[in-house]
Amino acid sequence: MRILFLKTWRDHWKSCLAWTLTLTFLIVIQMSIFPSVSKNKSTMQSFLDTFPDTIRKIFRMQDYTSGPGFLSTELYSMMIPLLIIAVGATWGAGATAEEEDEGTADLLFTLPISRTRILISKILATVSAISILGFLAMALILILRGRVDMEIASDKLLAATFSSISLGIFFTGISFVVGAFSRRKGAAVGVVTGIALVTFLIYSLSALVENFDSITPYNPMQWGLGSLPLFNGFDVPGILKLLAGGVVLLVMAVVVFDRKDINTP
Amino acid sequence: MNFTNEREVTVRFEHLTKYYGTTRGIEDVTFDVYRGEVFGFLGPNGAGKTTAIRTVLGLIKATSGNAQILGVDALKPNSELRRRIGxxxxxxxxxxxxxxxxxLQFIAGMRNLDLSSAILNLGERLDLxxxxxxxGLSKGNRQKxxxxxxxxxxxxVLFLDEPTSGLDPLVQREFEKLLDETIQRGASVILSSxxxxxxxxxxxxxxxxxxxRIVLIDEIAALKNKARKKVDLIFDKPVSYSDFEAxxxxxxxxxxxxxxxxVVSGSEYELLRRAVELNVTEVRTQESSLEEIFMDFVGSR
Structure with a gap:
């Protein structure tokens, strides 16, 4: 299994490096802006007050000039979770669909290693990638917080990191299921991205649209982002729902894949 | 050589059938492959060769029927069996x-084997x-x-699905030597084309x-014997149709x-005996190639 785990990393290291650089760039830029926000609290607040209520609700702009408020709005309510989800979606959807798409599945699945073990190796590689990105973001913020005089509690940041990674694991589950059914990587990535965007849109609008109240408890984005972990710490039920859902989806992917006819290009 | 008597069966297809929904893949495919033989698996494109091989290798699930490789149920996942298959x-x-x-080292690693020297040796033999x-490799080199x-x-047991496509003649010769060595050590080869x-x-x-569907299974030598031959006979005086009616x-x-x-199918004995009686002076025969036999079988259906 180790050899396939390493191969998955090898196949994706270039894109992973690109995601890492994007994430680093994003965090450094946002952190460098923070002093100008925190030092001009009153000006900033009056500026923010001019924002329509709708926008403030959609972006959960709560206490924007504080460390948790700033990080929550700028990074943890959208950018970091979606980036982590994107990595899970591309690695997961490509795990089997890409092998079938390119014809390499035929040999791979006749080698003396079971389909389940192959899939588990790829799942572990994907989960390791999104975890590394999640913790890298956290480490960067911890390193930079002193330089920009940001007050942010480590445990709250850890809580937000866990929620983001759990969200990533849930969508990795979806991507493996879609990948198991699909034979085209492009289509699989498209479907997972679509699900992520729709659920995110519903989550964002749920602050405004009452009709969404009935589905909000079932929205994975709500489980990962809804409790605002940078303010309120670990959302254990939310994280558990995401992890349990992720595990169920991953098991489903393994079962589906174990029974399917391997496609050729 | 007779390959069907008391030879150890290494691969057995038993009524193997595969449908993709309602689309036919293969139907009732039944044959045995023996230790130490190269078994040619022929058919036009789309006939079901690849489907049969992919079914027996567990890549696609059989609709019905059974298959055994080296005495083990091939349709159930079995890592030990897969170690012995190429x-x-x-x-x-x-x-x-x-x-x-x-x-190649990655594939060897997946087999949990160190095959560095075999990779080097085979690479040299195939000039890879x-x-x-x-x-950056050409199609031929990728095939190598x-x-x-x-x-x-x-x-x-080695399944080779259209293995020589893209190989140049020199490499094909080395490939044939490899095949020969493989059966000499007692392995079986299923070669589709x-x-x-x-x-x-x-x-x-x-x-x-x-x-x-399988339409013919036979030894190459026997097929050649059964082949239709075009025969021209010249006599010392003209003959007529009635001379050969019987x-x-x-x-x-x-x-x-x-x-x-x-055209003679099977034994030429009777024709030649009659020809001698009629003072034949020249006999010219032209055997049908196996290609023609193949086309006869495939074309007539």
């Missing part, structure tokens, strides 16, 4: 972001540059990588599959300038 897929795709050596990135992959772990001439000098027996095994009889032209 496979060169019809679409011999490899991981482009590896060098040839890196890719192992340090080249696969992305797949050939090395299929042979490097000395499998007991849509071109009979490609397998007729390699295989001991062949099966022809068409529209998903002769068995001949058809398409024509008399041209007093000489006989006909």
């Amino acid at each position: 496979y060169l897929p019809g679409i011999a795709a490899t991981y482009d972001n590896y060098t040839a050596r890196g890719y 540059d192992l340090e080249q990135q696969i992305r 990588v797949s050939v090395v992959q299929a042979f490097m772990h000395s499998p007991d 849509h071109v009979l001439s490609e397998v007729e000098h390699l295989a001991h027996r062949i099966a022809i599959i068409d529209k998903g 002769v068995k095994n001949i058809e398409e009889i024509t008399i041209v300038n007093g000489a006989l032209k006909c």
Whole structure:
């Protein structure tokens, strides 16, 4: 299994490096802006007050000039979770669909290693990638917080990191299921991205649209982002729902894949 | 050599059937492959060769029927069995972001084997540059990588799906030597092709599959014996159609300038005995090629 785990990393290291650089760039830029926000609290607040209520609700702009408020709005309510989800979606959807798409599945699945073990190796590689990105973001913020005089509690940041990674694991589950059914990587990535965007849109609008109240408890984005972990710490039920859902989806992917006819290009 | 008597069966297809929904893949495919033989698996493109091989290898699930390899149920996942199988897929795709050596070592690693020396040896024999990135290799060289992959772990049963496509004649000769060595050590080879001439000098027996069904299984030598032969006979005086009316095994009889032209199926004994009685002076025979036999079977259906 180790050899396939390493191969998955090898196949994706270039894109992973690109995601890492994007994430680093994003965090450094946002952190460098923070002093100008925190030092001009009153000006900033009056500026923010001019924002329509709708926008403030959609972006959960709560206490924007504080460390948790700033990080929550700028990074943890959208950018970091979606980036982590994107990595899970591309690695997961490509795990089997890409092998079938390119014809390499035929040999791979006749080698003396079971389909389940192959899939588990790829799942572990994907989960390791999104975890590394999640913790890298956290480490960067911890390193930079002193330089920009940001007050942010480590445990709250850890809580937000866990929620983001759990969200990533849930969508990795979806991507493996879609990948198991699909034979085209492009289509699989498209479907997972679509699900992520729709659920995110519903989550964002749920602050405004009452009709969404009935589905909000079932929205994975709500489980990962809804409790605002940078303010309120670990959302254990939310994280558990995401992890349990992720595990169920991953098991489903393994079962589906174990029974399917391997496609050729 | 008779390959059917008291030989150890290594691969057994038993009424193997595969439907994709309502679309026919293969139907009732039944044959045995023996230890130490190259078994030619022939059929036009789309006839079901690849489906049969992919079913027995567990890549696609059989609709009904059974298959055994080395005495073990081949339709159930079995890592121990897979260790003893080699496979060169019809679409011999490899991981482009590896060098040839890196890719082969990855496959060896997946088999939990150190095959460095076998990779080196086979690479040299097939004149393959192992340090080249696969992305930059020609189609023929990519095929060489797949050939090395299929042979490097000395499998007991080897499935080769259209293995020589893209190989130049010199490499094909080395490939044939490899096949010969493989059966000499007691392995079985199932060699699929849509071109009979490609397998007729390699295989001991062949099966022809068409529209998903096996239409013929026979030894190459026996097939050649059964082949229809065109025979021209010239006599010291003109002959007529009635001279040959009673002769068995001949058809398409024509008399041209007093000489006989006909087609013989099976034994020529009766025709030649009659010809001697009629003072034959010259006999010209032209055997049907196996390609024609193949086309006869496939074309007539």
